[in-house]
Amino acid sequence: MESVQAILKRCPYFRGVPEEPLAVISAHGRVTPVPRDHVLCEEGTEPDKAWILGKGMVEARMDIGKGQHEVLATMKPGTLFGHISLLDKQARSATLVAVAASDVVQFTSAEFGWLLADRSNAGRFFRRAIILALGDTLLASATHLKEITQKEGEPPPVDNPEVFFKRLRDRLPARR
Amino acid sequence: MNPASSTLCDDVIASREDPVTNPSPPTPEQIAALRGLTLFQNTTDADVASFLGLSCWEEYPAWTTLIEEGSTTGSLWLVVKGRVVGTMSGTPQPLFVLDAREGDVVGAVALYRKNVVQPVRVCTVEPVALVRFDTETVMKLGARGSPIVSLIEDLAIRTLAQRVRDCNVAIGEALRPTGGFTRVLRSLRGLLGG
Numbered sequence: 378m379e380s381v382q383a384i385l386k387r388c389p390y391f392r393g394v395p396e397e398p399l400a401v402i403s404a405h406g407r408v409t410p411v412p413r414d415h416v417l418c419e420e421g422t423e424p425d426k427a428w429i430l431g432k433g434m435v436e437a438r439m440d441i442g443k444g445q446h447e448v449l450a451t452m453k454p455g456t457l458f459g460h461i462s463l464l465d466k467q468a469r470s471a472t473l474v475a476v477a478a479s480d481v482v483q484f485t486s487a488e489f490g491w492l493l494a495d496r497s498n499a500g501r502f503f504r505r506a507i508i509l510a511l512g513d514t515l516l517a518s519a520t521h522l523k524e525i526t527q528k529e530g531e532p533p534p535v536d537n538p539e540v541f542f543k544r545l546r547d548r549l550p551a552r553r
Numbered sequence: 554m555n556p557a558s559s560t561l562c563d564d565v566i567a568s569r570e571d572p573v574t575n576p577s578p579p580t581p582e583q584i585a586a587l588r589g590l591t592l593f594q595n596t597t598d599a600d601v602a603s604f605l606g607l608s609c610w611e612e613y614p615a616w617t618t619l620i621e622e623g624s625t626t627g628s629l630w631l632v633v634k635g636r637v638v639g640t641m642s643g644t645p646q647p648l649f650v651l652d653a654r655e656g657d658v659v660g661a662v663a664l665y666r667k668n669v670v671q672p673v674r675v676c677t678v679e680p681v682a683l684v685r686f687d688t689e690t691v692m693k694l695g696a697r698g699s700p701i702v703s704l705i706e707d708l709a710i711r712t713l714a715q716r717v718r719d720c721n722v723a724i725g726e727a728l729r730p731t732g733g734f735t736r737v738l739r740s741l742r743g744l745l746g747g
Binding site for chain 1: 616618636638640641643644645646647648649650652654661662664665666669672673674676678695698700703706707709710711713714715716717718720721722723724725727728729
């Protein structure tokens with residue numbers, strides 16, 4: 378089994394992190410092997426961990442009723458996942474299932490929180506990794522949503538600001 | 554794309570990729586506006602002044618495009634007043650994937666990923682006041698352990714996590730209904746703004 382540090386070195390979000398802060402971050406994670414079909418967490422449950430996939434494959438599945446699920450994302454090695462619920466302290470929005478025998482680096486909620494709050498170099502690099510991972514996750518989620526909404530009607534011409542802003546004004550959500 | 558007014562750096566507004574420099578000291582009004590944000594609640598006027606000294610104060614009217622979808626930007630924006638939204642093209646109605654208000658940051662991913670292609674078009678929907686940083690400056694401050702940069706990162710993380718959550722909720726609501734596509738679109742109101 379690989380060490381936490383070796384897995385983090387292969388993770389794109391930790392690329393270029395010097396040895397010292399990487400060692401600090403690694404000390405807060407633990408490599409856990411999981412068999413195929415192992416459920417890492419269930420949709421709707423309280424979050425207590427985030428993971429980085431070292432080896433194998435994990436799916437994020439959303440229950441859509443009648444015993445069916447939608448695969449929101451398929452995680453490959455190097456992916457950080459399960460972090461959204463730790464960040465917003467809300468229930469899991471998906472069930473995470475290993476679809477192959479996998480090695481995951483596990484960060485408990487306390488370790489994750491400690492690293493986020495750390496004001497040393499380790500915390501700085503950890504926050505950088507989280508921002509990059511969130512950017513990728515947001516893009517993937519928005520693209521997924523776009524695919525769902527694309528099917529009906531014609532999109533507005535993007536090069537016509539007048540039409541664009543009219544539709545924007547008409548559809549603007551209320552201020553929260 | 555031109556700002557309604559720019560009190561600190563008219564000479565560098567024209568190109569968003571220019572490094573930000575500040576030719577004049579921040580005004581008391583600007584310092585007060587920033588002190589009103591949660592991010593700066595535990596800072597001093599001197600902290601805020603030094604923060605503004607490394608940034609560019611910009612003001613825009615409503616319905617101004619700040620960032621074109623598909624463009625690259627090396628800037629990070631802090632919304633001091635007003636509201637900006639980010640939309641993705643290609644859907645019949647605007648798909649809102651960013652909704653930033655006072656105290657929110659925009660462009661955080663560009664901090665750590667050079668030449669990132671913007672996946673959204675960012676527009677003002679109210680008159681806004683923004684503070685813009687070039688990412689090089691923020692990186693240098695971060696490397697020196699600036700507490701302000703850590704706070705900006707915390708804020709960026711919270712903002713991004715909320716947007717992911719909103720998208721996932723909208724996906725769930727869109728996929729769970731049983732009755733046809735009209736129902737699917739209706740359930741997307743939160744993000745489509747209907």
